[in-house]
Amino acid sequence: MKILEAKNVTKIYGENAGAVYRALDSFDLEVEKGEFVVIMGPSGSGKTTLLQLLGTIDRPSAGQIWIDQEEVSQLNENQLADFRRKRLGFIFQDFHLLDALSLKENLILPMVLDKRPVDEIDRRCNQLAESLGIAEVLHHRPFEVSGGQKQRTAAARALIHRPSLILADEPTGNLDSKSAHSLMESLQRLKTKEAGTVVMVTHDPATASYADRVIFIKDGKAFQEVRSSGDRSHLYQQIIHVQTVLGGGEGIDIPTARF
Amino acid sequence: MTFQQLAFKNIRFHHRQYLAYFLSCTFTVWLFYQYLLLLLHPILRDETIPKQFVAFLYLIQGVIVLFSILFIGYSQSAFLKNRKKEIGLWQVMGMSIKQVTRILFWENMVFGCVAILIALLMGTVTSKLFFLGVSAVLELEKPIPFHFSIEAVIITILGYLILFSLLSYWARYTVKKVAIVDLFREAVQPKKTPRFSLWLVWVTLLTWIGGYILTFQVNIETVTLLMFPITAMVLLGTYLAYTQASVYLLQRLKDNKRISYLGKNLILFAQLRFRLKDNARILFLVTILTSIVLSSVGISLTYYLKANQLAEEQAPYSLSLINEPKGLTSDKVKQEIKRYGLKLKKEYHIPVFQIVLAESIAQEKKLPSQVSVISENDFLKFWNENRNKKLPKLKDGEVLIARNGGIHPLQQFNLPSKSLAFLEKKWTNNKEVMGVFFNENDTMRTLLVVTNHDFAQIKNHIDPKLRVMVHAYQFDDWQKSRTFFIYLHTVLQKNSITWLNGTNEVYHFIKQIFAPIMFVSLFIGFLFFLAAGSMLYFRLFTEQSYDRSQVVVLQKIGMDQSDAQSTITWQICILFFVPFFIGVCHASVAIKVFSVLFKEPVWSPFIYACIGYFVIYGLYYIWTKRIYVRSIIK
Incomplete structure (x- = not known):
């Protein structure tokens, strides 16, 4: 079953300003x-724009997007808010946890917003915290825990309401390699267990090697696609190879940790 | 977890940022309640409270309401902008704008209720003091008694609850503008380097200094004419100073390696360039608010506190009468003076001639159409009263024009126009003096001083009916003569300075005008001041995340924490005090312009006002600095 279908999606920036840019x-x-x-894909290739469009944060200039048999470009603002609440989960590079709330409160926020019954919320929260290894720090505030713990909380927040689609924007960008590895491990495990669907944008080949399929884009167009054979290191090799080709000798997109 | 709980947690977490907003709201509500208590006080229906004062009370109340709406609205939108990341996140997680607004509504409600509650408690306690203050300013014999009015409480609560809910509703427009797309982009986009144009730096200097120089040209006749250009020039100069000259100055400082390569100066100058230019509009506003507050408080304080000095300058004689209206002969007047327990120090009875000039002559000699002729000897009596300067000596046939200052509109003498032989002549050496020689009245407005010989000549030729006797009396203490003047008013039945004037009359007149004005400007001034401080406070918090990362970077490259911290406290200090000092400069110029009625500007009340506000402002600064630094270095 198709969860997501995007057709002919085009996004043009600055149509009114004069400096037209086709993202x-x-x-x-x-x-x-x-x-x-x-x-x-390299910086400026349109990865983040694509994620924004899929996440209904922005609307495409042309083309259609279906998520869960729903054409999202047809929905109005209020319907979109409702749609995001029920069907989508987000993970950001810099976590975006609310400092005013404890980790637990951050985690359960999507279910709270959806007004789900309390015992269901608690059950779900414990279950996720357990499998992500953050049960001990749940009562702490975001600025009291490590980046890895923050990002696992953010991942749990994205998963808690069993969304149809999870969108992740460079989730390991602010993490050290060990935390990144453990985050990706848990994410993959949970995804399989809960039959979730993930679309993730990343720079890091190691993070990308957890995927079933890697799509490379360049200058706003699909460039190449690589499928996993089930072997992570093989996929990793393939990604490195495509990146070398993609770089074409100039401006090679070296994985960088941004800070 | 409900929306109410989420709102509550937000308040608890953001309490530092909320604090300035909270205090300003509490103060505004307190002020509103205080004035409302006075407005609803039964004593206002009494005769003892002047009508102008009640009118002023309504005016203040209006200003407070207007201020509440603007200020609370502004603070809220500034506050929301500081929290745009959080609001964006709520929306990404599927909160509709309606729900976001609902959270903000609960936040506003929780904290509005607390602000109102504190303000009401505080207001009820302080109202006694407030009433005492009002009684003192109005010089009431019996102080206004304490009065609690449940109506005032209900109006305050309802009014502000409605205001808070309306503003929360209005917040949805700010929320709509918060782009959730920003969540995906780099949080801090690099800023462009501020630029300046050398040409505009020159314009800054020219307009600013030009405006100040113009104020030296101000006298009582030109004040209305020059006020507008001076204000416009100074405003333009100030604005450009923040947007252009500040960048220029810092660029020069930065280029001077001996100064800029001195420890943290390099960072300080570089950051200040952005800070000042980014905040130019706020700084400009704060400067203007400060100037307005300090000059209006300074002026009204000067006129209120120095009313006795001004009265003595404007009306040198304790009592002046023209002719003997209603049988008030000089004997009768002296008798009454004694009866009212006043001691007579000096008295003058001087004859003058009232003359209405033909239009052509008045124009030729640049005189008003009605003048009075006085002899040199008599005029010298007035002149020598409080001056060291010698009067220019007159020869026979010469005329000295003495213009006696005055602000009341002139009443025409009901006389046929008259020409005198000496007026027809060409005046070769046209001498003129200006100043206050006598209590203001229509007869003495413009005097033609002639030699004693000429005066005797005129006397022989002129209709004796035009002769007017001017009586002036000096008491040992004019301040005690209020009841005497009230008596004179009842005798004369007409309160007109055509006949009667005196130091106490002028004093009473000034007090009546400036007591309520001072009252208004003190409180409104405080309100404006608080607003100015809070604006800076909010502006600071918009840079919080940037400053935080800055400090981290500085520490990483080996600056110790206190040094890294001081680069920020210096910036806050400059943000606060540059507008204050420029405001003081502007205000002192304004004081100079507006003290034209005095012989020379009186500075002491203005200096008191400046010191007072400096202390308040300084406390606000210390408080802001502490909270901000604490929020940066966790």
């Missing part, structure tokens, strides 16, 4: 239920 150009994408898709 995405007739882009097509299909994602099956339970799939883990990673989008890679």
Whole structure:
């Protein structure tokens, strides 16, 4: 079953300002239920724009997007808010946890917003905290815990309401390699267990190697696609290879940790 | 967890940022309640409270309401902008704008209720003091008694609850503008280097200094004419100073390696360039608010505190009468003076001639159409009263024009126009003096001083009916003569300075005008001041995350914490005090312009006002600095 289908999606910036910039150009994408898709590409290739469009944060200039059989470009603001609350989960590079709330409160926020029954919320929270290894720090505030713990909380927040689609924007960008590894491990495990679908944008080949499928984009267009054979190190080699080709000798997109 | 709980947690977490907003709201509500208590006080229906004062009370109340709406609205939108990341996140997680607004509504409600409660408690306690203050300013014999009015409480609570809910509703427009797209982008986008144009730096200097120089040209006649250009020039100069000259100055400082390569100066100058230019509009506003507050408080304080000095300058004689209206002969007047327990020090009875000039002559000699002729000897009596300067000596046939200052509109003498032989002549050496020689009245407004010989000549030619006797009396203490003047008013039945004037009359007149004005400007001034401080406070917090990372970077490259901290406290200090000192400069110029009625500007009340506000402002600064630094270095 297709969870996500994007057809002919185009995004043009600065149409009124004069300096027209085509961030995405007739882009097509299909994602099956339970799939883990990673989008890679150099800076400015349109990865983040694509994620914004898929996340209904921004509207495409042309083309359609279906998520869960719903054409999201047809929804109005209020319907979109409702849609995001029920069907989407987000993980950001710099976590975006609310400092005013404890980790637990951050974690359960999507279910609270959806007004779900208290015991269901608690059950779900404990279950996720357990499997992500953050049960001990749940009562702490975000600025009291490590980056890895923050990001695992953010991942739990994205998963807690069992969304149809989880969108992750460079989730390991602010983490050290050990935390990144453990985050990706848990994410993959949970995804399989809960039959979730993930679309993730990243720079890091190691993070990307957890995917079922890696799509490379360049200048707003699909460039190449690599499928996993089930072997992580093989996929990693393939990603490195495509990146070398993609760089084409100039401006090679070296994985960088941003801070 | 409900929306109410979420709101409550937010308040608890953001209490530092909320604090300035909270205090300003509490103060505004307190002030509103205080004035409302006075407005609803039964004593206002009494005769003892002057009508102007009640009118002023309504005016203040209006200003407070307007201020509440603008200020609370502004603070809220500034506050929301500081929290845009959080609001964006709520929306990404599927909160609709309606729900976001609802959280903000609960936040506003919780904290509005607390602010109102504290303000009401505080207001009820302080109202006694407030009433005492009002009684003192109005010089009431019996102080206004304490009065609690449940109506005032209800109006305050309802009014402000409605205001808070309306503003929360209005917050949805700010929320809509918060772009959630920003969550995906780099949080801090690099800023462009501020630029300046050398040409505009020159314009700054020219307009600013030009405006100040113009104020030296101000006298009582030109004050209305020059006020507008001076204000416009100074305003333009100030604005450009923040946007252009500040950047220029810091650039020069930065280029001077001997100064800029001195420890943290390099960082300080570089950051200040951004700070000042980014905040130019706020700094400009704060400067203007400070100037307005300090000059209005300074002026009204000067006129209120120095009313006796001004009265003595404007009306040198304790009592002046023209002719003997209603049988008030000089004997009768002296008798009454004694009866009212006043001691007579000096008296003058001087004859003058009232003359209405033909239009052509008045124009030729640049005189008003009605003048009075006085002899040199008599005029010298007035002149020598409080001056060291010698009067220019007159020869026979010469005329000295003495213009006696005055602000009341002139009443025309009901006389046919008259020409005198000496007026027809060409005046070769046209001498003129200006100043206050006598209590203001229509007869003595413009005097033509002639030699004693000429005066005797005129006397022989002129209709004796035009002769007017001017009586002036000096008491040992004019301040005690209020009841005497009230008596004179009842005798004369007409309160007109055509006949009667005196130091106490002028004093009473000034007090009546400036007591309520001072009252208004003191409180409104305080309100404005608080607003100015709070604006800076909010502006600071918009840079919080940037400053925080800055301090971290500085510490990483080996600066110790107190040094890294001081680069920020210096910036806060400059942000606070540059507008204050420029405001003081502007205000002192304004004081100079507006003290034209005095012989020379009186500075002491203005200096008191400045010191007073400096202390308040300084406390606000210390408080802001502490909270901000604490929020940066966790």
